[in-house]
Amino acid sequence: MKSPGNCALISSQAIDLTSRNTIKKTAITDVGFYTQIFSDNLKNGVNNSVHELNGLQPQISGQQIQPDQFPIQVLESQNPIEHFVTGYSPKYSEVLFYDPSWNKILKTSPVKIFGGDTKVKYDWTPPNNLGAFLFENDASQVKIGGPDIESGERLVYVSIAGNSEGKISIVASISLDFLIEQTLNNFNFPDGIDVTITDSSGIILYSKQKENINQYIQRTHPQIGKSINLQPFSDEKIKSGKSDFVWRRHKIQNPAVNIILSKSISPEIKQLNSTFLRMVLYTGIILLFVLI
DSSP states (O other), X not given: OOOHHHHHHHHHHHXXXXXXXXXHHHHHHHHHHHHHHHHHHHHHHHHHHHHHHHHHHHHHHTSOOOTXXXXXXXXXXXXXXXXXXXXXXXXXXXXXXXXXXXXXXXEEEEEEOTTSOEEEEEEEEOOOHHHHHHTOOSSOSEEEEOOOGGGTOOEEEEEEOOOTTSOOEXXXXXXXXXXXXXXXXXOOOOTTEEEEEEETTOBEEEESSGGGTTSBHHHHSHHHHHHTTOOOOTTOOOOOOOTTEEEEEEEETTTTEEEEEEEEOHHHHHHHHHHXXXXXXXXXXHHHXXXX
């Protein structure tokens, strides 16, 4: 026959195990939910850029733009490019415009001048390999690419193709940091949830731990790197994942990034353990009084 003390202890252990499982399941649900929502918002940020550029395209296609003369030939109030580049600074670090009849690319970028005002820098440059690739004629009306972190550029590219109706091709370089910060500002994450963003090769683009940025996630979080099929470093021994650490990953194709949200449930487990120990202590005291 089991003593009252053993029954109480077994009951407390069952409650403790059930509570641990509940904490972990809740954390997994929260992390999964916010990972999906965060990924959708980041993609929406890029899609909004497509709509913005599509809105600009018909405005400039009717302009009489001449190489090496624009924008001197038009008034600033009649220059939609000027309004777009200054209005969306610092989102767009560079916007390129191309028409086959020009045989040149119009490169524009926002520049801060004395006093904090933003002006537009205009450069007419010969088509190069990058421009030829981005403006190539194919069936794709819209292209989204990047980021190419290995080149040192934290940029996402959006290309809007021209057509035979006289629409001018546009390629915009969007600041990846701007997109991430804009997405983060739309959220109020529950306590304990951490956000990490990597490129397709595992290089960390964003982390609250600033020292982890530009590091490989295989080194900072070996278990995550292994789980998402990124080759671990040969000198690293991958340990089994901690039971008090949950995470979810969502892969985005365009731009090619991994969204990883994680949460440590150690504080909640410690609080649960403290409650469990108090429960055992109180049970022991009550049992002692009963025996007496």
